[in-house]
């Protein structure tokens with residue numbers, strides 16, 4: 448589905464979800480494949496046409512690998528096919544940035560999606576000291592780093608737009624969580640998401656869905672007035 452429309456203009460689309468924890472049993476997201484199916488069905492109903500699943504990878508745990516992730520992707524696709532549902536989907540990962548990534552990049556054992564995008568996140572406590580180095584080395588290998596939910600990092604608050612502009616100048620892309628717009632992660636993320644939307648600094652919006660409950664909240668948001676209010680916030 449496309450949204451954030453005003454006077455027939457589309458500001459950005461939500462047809463490709465690039466951040467989710469729907470592949471079952473790999474991280475703190477969905478545990479049972481039956482629930483993965485419920486969530487995928489609901490997202491299809493909401494108009495999602497493509498999925499790039501991104502289970503967590505973090506040192507020391509969970510240290511998922513591209514092989515483990517792709518095996519799980521095949522399993523979910525097969526399970527859905529048995530129910531008559533064919534989805535367009537690939538899988539990367541959401542990397543919590545750390546020094547451990549340097550070896551993975553060097554050895555080309557990075558899980559990327561959509562032709563070379565790599566989703567990366569900071570810890571919520573403090574920015575990763577390895578962030579600059581990881582971004583540099585990913586780009587050197589031809590990957591495009593996508594920063595997950597910058598609106599959620601308390602240490603970006605107050606200089607969020609400035610930091611995001613700098614990252615975009617350096618070739619990174621920016622992904623914002625849709626549930627940030629309804630305050631699901633608190634006020635810092637709510638204000639940050641609105642600030643980035645208003646400044647047109649968002650490249651991708653996604654659900655970051657971990658559970659059936661969250662996809663229900665996402666549905667509620669996409670069908671609510673708040674989604675419309677957001678469109679009025681975006682300055683042409």
Ligand SMILES: [Fe+2]
Nearest residue numbers: 466467541655
């Ligand atoms: Fe995530």
